[in-house]
Amino acid sequence: MNVAVQKAVEEFEFTAEVAERMQPVYERVKEHISAEEWPVIAPYVDEILRLKKERNAVILAHNYQTRDIFHCVSDIVGDSLALAVKAKEVDADVMVVCGVHFMAETAKLLNPSKKVLIPDPEAGCSLAESITGADVQKLREDNPGVPICTYVNTSADVKAYVDICCTSANAKQIVESLDSDKVLLIPDQFLAANVAKTTDVEILTWAGQCEVHELYKKEDIEQIRKDYPECVILAHPECPPDVLDAADFSGSTTGMADFVKEKKPEMAALITECSMSDNIRADCPDTEFIMSCSMCPHMKKITLQKIVDCLRDMSNEVFVDEAIAEPARASIEAMIDAS
16 A cells, blocks of 8 residues: 555544545546545545635646546646646636646746645656756857747746747647747757657757656567557657657647547557556546556655645745746746747
8 A cells, every 4th residue: 555545544534424525526436446445545535625625725637647636636637738728727826736846836937826835845857857047048058049949847947048838749839930940949859859850940959858758669669569459559759759650649648638539449558657548548438558658756756645734734835936937937928829
């Protein structure tokens, strides 16, 4: 049993009253949360729902969050672009971002008057940590006149020194919107390489990569095809180019989810973080998912227990230095406008 969940059990009991209050929730999620798991999860969910109401809070959850968070307590779910856009529309006093730290910073940048919390401030990102604002300043000095677009998987410090942001879903669109024959697309070298194959714009990049997606190899795709010839393979653009070349479809997490919902393949493999398949299975009951995935240790730092703790104590509030907040916000809003 997950240690954080075990602590929740010790603190919150699955009483008859909790069972009765949580029955409507269980009816909604019983296809995704087993009857054996529910007595462990329900007391925790019960407390989070109570605290959300008390604090006038909403929970934003990325597609890579675990089933209990994604299906039981979240109010807004999606990929980084969806969360960035929907964060601006939230009518609440408190926002709890169940994702990694750059996502919480983005929510704060777009909602400066709201209190933004992250259940675990140590939930980082290998890609975001591969580059700094000082690195971007040096890139600009070395490439005068070249527009700089950063993937949203970066810190506010990095966003403050670029011209615009992008996501895996809109990277090509954003690059081409800059009306330049050359663009710096940072920091994910694989996303940049994959965009470069689809545009006439010359793409320059940085040697960053996602520790989840960089692990995939072309041989992984070939093995899936050998074992499951009928399987449709969908890969995230942060994967190496030869992985995307071997896949049937490439897209953001929302793009992959939409593909499966619309095409309804009998069998699919999502080449991305593990929880993605778990979470979209709810909307795609007729598709069998082949679990060929890699787990993000940073996303998995967010747990039900930590959500309870931060809502109860109003802890782990996210702040962005005012010196960089305005330009960082401008780069995100430029992306939203261009999208």
